[in-house]
Amino acid sequence: MNILALDTSTEYCSVALWHEGAVIEHCELAGQKHSEILIEMLDALLNEVGLKLTQLDGIAFGKGPGSFTGVRIACGATQGLAFGANLPVAGVCTLEALAEASGRPRVIAALDARMGEIYHAAYEKLGDVWTTVIEPCLCKPEEAPMVSGDNWFGAGSGFATHGNALAERYAGQLLGIDAGMVPQAAAIAALGAAQFAAGRGVDAAQALPLYLRDKVALKTSERVPR
Numbered sequence: 001m002n003i004l005a006l007d008t009s010t011e012y013c014s015v016a017l018w019h020e021g022a023v024i025e026h027c028e029l030a031g032q033k034h035s036e037i038l039i040e041m042l043d044a045l046l047n048e049v050g051l052k053l054t055q056l057d058g059i060a061f062g063k064g065p066g067s068f069t070g071v072r073i074a075c076g077a078t079q080g081l082a083f084g085a086n087l088p089v090a091g092v093c094t095l096e097a098l099a100e101a102s103g104r105p106r107v108i109a110a111l112d113a114r115m116g117e118i119y120h121a122a123y124e125k126l127g128d129v130w131t132t133v134i135e136p137c138l139c140k141p142e143e144a145p146m147v148s149g150d151n152w153f154g155a156g157s158g159f160a161t162h163g164n165a166l167a168e169r170y171a172g173q174l175l176g177i178d179a180g181m182v183p184q185a186a187a188i189a190a191l192g193a194a195q196f197a198a199g200r201g202v203d204a205a206q207a208l209p210l211y212l213r214d215k216v217a218l219k220t221s222e223r224v225p226r
Contacts, residue, residue, distance in 0.1 A: 001018070001019075001020060001057045001058075001193060001196065001197070002017065002018070002019050002051060002055060002056045002057050003017070003018040003019075003056065003057060003058050003059070003060055003189055003192050003193045003196060004016075004017055004018075004042065004045075004046075004053075004056050004058075004059045004060070004081075004189075005017070005018065005059070005060040005061065005092075005185040005186070005188040005189035005192055006038065006042065006059075006060075006061050006062070006074055006077065006078065006185055006188070007061070007062035007074060007094065007097070007183050007184055007185045007188050008030070008034040008038060008062070008067075008070040008071070008073045008074045008077075009062045009064055009065070009066025009067055009070045009071050009074065009094045009183050010066055010067060010070065010111075010157075010182045010183060011029060011030060011031055011032075011067075011182075012027055012028065012029055012030060012182050012184065013027070013028050013030035013033075013034045013037055013038055013041065014026065014027035014028075014184040014185035014186070015027075015038070015041045015042050015045050015185050016045075016184075016185035016186045016188070016189040017045055017046070017049055017051070017189065018060075018189035018190065018192070018193045019049070023186045023189055023190065024045065024048065024049060025184065025185055025186040025189075026041050026044065026045055027184055027185070028041065032069075034069075034070055034073050035073050038073065038077055039077065042077075042081075053081060053084070053085040053087075054085045054086075056085065056087055057087070057088075057196060058087055058088045058089060058090060058192065058196045058201050059078050059081055059082050059087055059088075059089050059090075059192075060089070060090045060091075060092055060188050060189055060191070060192020060193070060195070060196075061074045061075065061077075061078040061089065061090075061091060061092065061188065061192075061207060062074050062091075062092055062094045062097060062183050062185075062188050063075065063091030063092060063093060063094070063207075063208065063209055063210045064093070064094055064209045064210040064211055064212070065093075065094060065095070065111065065113070065119040065136065065138070065210055065211060065212045065213070066094050066111060066119070066183065068211065071209045071210070071211065072209060074209075075207045075208060075209050078204070078207040079204050079205070079207045082204035082207065083204045087204070088196065088201030088202060088203065088204075089201065089202060089203070089204050089206065089207045090191075090192040090195040090196055090200065090201050090202070091202075091206075091207060091208065091210070092187075092188045092191045092192050092195075093121070093136055093210060094111065094119075094183035094188075095109040095110075095111065095119060095120070095121040095123075095136050095156070095183075096109070096121070096123060096130060096132075096191060097183040097184065097187040097188050097191060098111075098155040098156050098181055098182075098183055098187075099121075099123040099125075099130060099155065100130070100187040100190055100191055101155075101181060101183075101184060101186070101187040102153055102155045102178065102181065104153035104155075104176075105124060105125045106122075106123075106124050106125075106149075106151055106152045106153060107122065107123050107124075107152065107153050107154075107155055108120070108121075108122045108134075108144075108147065108152050108153070108154050108155070108166075108170065108174070109121050109122070109123065109155050109156050109158075110141070110144070110154065110155070110156045110157075110158025110159055110162075110166060111156045111157050111158050111183075112156075112157040112158050112160065112161040112162070113138055113158075113212075113213065116140060117138055117139060117140055117141075117213075118138075118139060118140075118141050118144065118158035118161075118162060118166075119136065119137075119138055119158070119212055120134065120136070120137055120138075120139055120144050120145065120158065121134050121135060121136040121137070122134035122145070122147050122152070128194075129194075130191075133147060134147065136210065136212060137212065138212040138213050141158065141162035141165035141166050141169065142165045142168075142169060144166060144169050144170075146169075147170070147173065149173070150172060150173045150174075150175070151173075151175050152170065152173050152174050152175065153174070153175060153176050153177070153178070154166065154170070154174050154176070154177035154178070154179070155177070155178050155181045156178075156179070156181050156182070157179065157180075157181075157182065158179075159177050159178075159179035160179035160180065163177070163179060
């Protein structure tokens with residue numbers, strides 16, 4: 001099975017190819033140039049392995065949460081490529097991608113959502129399958145949903161921006177933290193391949209974003225301390 005994967009939900013732009021369990025990934029710090037470099041990165045990856053888009057079995061993409069613009073770029077690129085090559089797609093939650101990339105069995109994933117909030121979810125791996133313990137949500141770090149038990153691993157930029165609040169919230173439950181982790185295409189390829197293997201690929205028109213937030217900026221009056 002050949003699965004192309006991409007993620008543009010953070011300042012990084014990454015693409016990957018899953019081929020029978022082996023993954024090749026390219027990643028660049030893109031800033032705000034994802035739309036300028038994504039297709040070129042995908043073309044370079046396919047040329048490297050000698051495959052055409054029509055030879056793929058599907059496209060997996062980071063559906064969010066994350067940067068609004070970045071998530072829209074991933075969805076738009078996936079739709080265009082999949083429509084053109086008549087391929088199914090699979091959207092992967094970026095928080096679950098953090099859990100997959102961590103290599104740990106119990107993960108609290110948190111991405112900085114700005115405005116004093118985080119995108120948050122918790123996952124536990126049973127065998128080879130991730131179970132969602134806490135559904136993806138938008139919350140203040142000091143109000144993050146609680147988890148039971150210990151030996152949880154914290155992953156993502158939410159721990160970099162709100163490390164003290166999250167450490168206090170999960171006091172005694174965290175065995176480690178990697179605040180530098182970002183969602184990347186290699187993990188999305190692995191999770192997407194599992195979706196396709198289970199027959200859960202969908203039509204390109206369903207390459208839709210997971211935003212979690214409708215409001216993207218504070219009004220001027222809301223920025224003034226009270």
